[in-house]
Amino acid sequence: MTSSDETAFDPAWAEQLRERVGSYLDGRHDGRGLRVGIACGRFNGGVTLRLLEAAITTLRDSGVDKSDVVVAWAPGAFELPLLARAFAMAARPFDAVITLGAVIRGDTGHYEVVAGECARGVQDVQLTTGVPVVFGVLTTNTVDQALERSLPDESNKGRESALTALEMANLLREGVFRS
Numbered sequence: 647m648t649s650s651d652e653t654a655f656d657p658a659w660a661e662q663l664r665e666r667v668g669s670y671l672d673g674r675h676d677g678r679g680l681r682v683g684i685a686c687g688r689f690n691g692g693v694t695l696r697l698l699e700a701a702i703t704t705l706r707d708s709g710v711d712k713s714d715v716v717v718a719w720a721p722g723a724f725e726l727p728l729l730a731r732a733f734a735m736a737a738r739p740f741d742a743v744i745t746l747g748a749v750i751r752g753d754t755g756h757y758e759v760v761a762g763e764c765a766r767g768v769q770d771v772q773l774t775t776g777v778p779v780v781f782g783v784l785t786t787n788t789v790d791q792a793l794e795r796s797l798p799d800e801s802n803k804g805r806e807s808a809l810t811a812l813e814m815a816n817l818l819r820e821g822v823f824r825s
Contacts, residue, residue, distance in 0.1 A: 673817030681740050694747050722760070723760055741777070741778075744780045750788065750792055
């Protein structure tokens with residue numbers, strides 16, 4: 647969700663840029679031929695399952711074959727970067743990795759540590775491996791906010807994470823990035 651109309655991406659304006667540059671790269675949501683790993687946190691697993699359902703449905707609807715989707719469960723969000731790294735460095739390569747989970751603020755400082763280190767770790771994995779690793783971990787103040795972001799509709803962050811994974815995998819496959 648965008649905070650205002652003024653910050654929203656304008657596709658018409660972007661289309662005009664195509665004529666002004668040598669190459670204009672824009673990833674697609676076509677999943678045919680892509681292999682995707684999904685690392686899920688079991689803590690707050692009821693929310694994670696809702697995110698996972700949306701991600702799997704989106705991948706399937708985008709053409710990813712079910713045999714090319716692998717799901718693995720970690721105890722919680724803190725462990726997701728290690729699982730994401732295992733996917734990114736697997737002997738049989740994954741084109742993208744999606745991390746899903748929910749960190750909900752409580753009465754202690756645990757939230758800041760888990761949410762921050764999970765995000766940092768996910769970023770580290772994608773930058774060191776070159777494999778897109780999508781941060782689909784909800785970081786919310788309340789359970790209600792987590793449930794709202796995991797509704798079975800277009801606003802589900804698991805759906806958004808799957809689309810991001812496909813877009814990044816396809817973008818990185820485009821010609822100018824190949825050696």
